[in-house]
Amino acid sequence: MKLIGWAIALAAAGLTPAAAQAPTSTTTTTPAAAPAASAAGAPAASSTPAAAPAPIVYGSVGHAIPTPGIGEPDGRKGIQEQVTPLGHEAANFHNDWLLPLCGAISIFVLGLLLWTMFRFRRSANPTPSRNSHNTAIEVLWTVVPVAILVAIAVPSIKLLRHQYTPPPADVTVKVTGHQWYWSYEYPDNGVSFDSHMLKEKNDPTRGKDERWRDDRDGPPLLAADERMVLPAGKVVKFIITADDVIHSFGVPAFWTKLDANPGQLNETWVKVDRPGVYFGQCSELCGARHAFMPINVEVVTPAQYAQWIASKGGTMPGAKPKPGPDSTGASPVSAATTPAAAQPQAAQPASGTAITPRATNQAATAQN
Numbered sequence: 285m286k287l288i289g290w291a292i293a294l295a296a297a298g299l300t301p302a303a304a305q306a307p308t309s310t311t312t313t314t315p316a317a318a319p320a321a322s323a324a325g326a327p328a329a330s331s332t333p334a335a336a337p338a339p340i341v342y343g344s345v346g347h348a349i350p351t352p353g354i355g356e357p358d359g360r361k362g363i364q365e366q367v368t369p370l371g372h373e374a375a376n377f378h379n380d381w382l383l384p385l386c387g388a389i390s391i392f393v394l395g396l397l398l399w400t401m402f403r404f405r406r407s408a409n410p411t412p413s414r415n416s417h418n419t420a421i422e423v424l425w426t427v428v429p430v431a432i433l434v435a436i437a438v439p440s441i442k443l444l445r446h447q448y449t450p451p452p453a454d455v456t457v458k459v460t461g462h463q464w465y466w467s468y469e470y471p472d473n474g475v476s477f478d479s480h481m482l483k484e485k486n487d488p489t490r491g492k493d494e495r496w497r498d499d500r501d502g503p504p505l506l507a508a509d510e511r512m513v514l515p516a517g518k519v520v521k522f523i524i525t526a527d528d529v530i531h532s533f534g535v536p537a538f539w540t541k542l543d544a545n546p547g548q549l550n551e552t553w554v555k556v557d558r559p560g561v562y563f564g565q566c567s568e569l570c571g572a573r574h575a576f577m578p579i580n581v582e583v584v585t586p587a588q589y590a591q592w593i594a595s596k597g598g599t600m601p602g603a604k605p606k607p608g609p610d611s612t613g614a615s616p617v618s619a620a621t622t623p624a625a626a627q628p629q630a631a632q633p634a635s636g637t638a639i640t641p642r643a644t645n646q647a648a649t650a651q652n
C-alpha cells in the first residue's frame with residue numbers, strides 16, 4: 285500500500301515542474317477559447333480550424349461588467365465598500381470605534397503635552413515641584429489604559445469568533461494558488477478551472493491568439509480570463525491552499541485575506557449580499573509574477589449560478605447526474621477537461637496540469 289502511495293507521489297512529482305511552467309506555456313493558448321467579441325478582436329477566429337469557441341457576451345454570467353468603485357480600487361481613501369457580514373462588522377469596528385478612539389487618544393496626549401510645555405515653562409514656574417509620587421494619578425494612568433485595551437479587545441475577539449465559526453456552507457470552493465495563477469474547484473459540483481490574468485493588447489508577451497483585456501473585463505492587472513462565480517446571499521466556504529509556494533487569497537470587499545500554504549488547508553467563509561464583480565490579488569510575495577495573479581469573483585443570483593454551473597459541465601447538489609461513462613457526473617477531472625474540448629490543441633494539458641498538483645498533495649497526505 286505504502287509502495288503504491290510512493291509510486292503515485294513520484295509519478296505526480298515528475299509532472300509537477302510542468303505545472304510550474306504552465307503560466308508561460310498555457311496563457312498563449314487557453315484564452316483563445318474566448319475571443320473578445322468586442323474590440324477589433326480578430327485574432328482568435330483566424331487560428332481555430334475546428335469548433336470555434338463561443339464569443340464573449342459582456343453582461344452575461346461570468347462576464348458581468350464591473351461597477352466602478354465597487355469591488356475595485358478607485359482612488360478613494362479608506363476601506364473598500366464591504367459586501368459581506370464579516371466585512372460590515374470589521375469595517376464598522378474600524379470606522380466607528382478604532383479610528384475615533386485612536387483619534388481621541390492622540391488629541392488628548394497632544395493637548396497634555398502642549399499644556400505642560402506652556403504651564404510649566406521656566407519663566408512661569410521658576411521653582412519646580414519635587415513630588416515623586418501621586419497615588420491618584422498612578423492608579424489613573426494604569427486603570428485607564430487597561431480599560432481602553434479591554435474596550436478594544438472585546439469587539440475584536442467577537443469579530444475573530446465570527447470569522448472562525450462559519451455557518452453551515454451552501455457552496456464550497458477550493459482555491460489553489462500556483463506560480464502564477466489561481467485555480468478554483470467546486471467539489472460539490474464537479475467544476476474546476478484555472479484563472480489567469482488578462483494581458484493588455486500591446487503587451488509584447490501576449491500570445492498571438494491570446495485574448496487581451498477589455499475595460500469591461502476589469503481594471504488593468506486585475507482582470508482575469510475566468511472568474512469564480514458565486515451565488516448571492518449564500519454561505520460560501522473557501523478552502524485555501526497552494527501548489528508550490530505560499531500565496532495569499534485576498535479580496536478586499538469581502539474582508540478576506542488568508543494565506544495559501546502548500547500542503548495545508550486554510551478555511552474562511554463569505555456571504556455576499558449583492559451581485560457584482562469583486563477584484564482581489566495575491567497578497568503574499570510569491571515570486572517574480574506575484575503582481576500578476578489577480579482574483580476575480582462574480583456574484584450572481586442563485587438561479588444564474590445554477591445556470592453557470594451547468595454551462596461549466598457541473599451539476600448542482602441534489603440534481604440528477606448526467607448519464608455517461610462517469611455516472612456520478614461529478615468528477616473534477618472530467619469537468620476540468622470539458623471546457624478544453626472547444627480547443628483541441630495545447631489547452632488540454634493545461635487543465636491536466638491543474639489537476640496533477642492536487643493529486644500530488646493527496647498522495648503526499650496519504651503518506652502521512
Ligand SMILES: [Cu+2]
Nearest residue numbers: 531566570574
Ligand atoms: Cu502568489
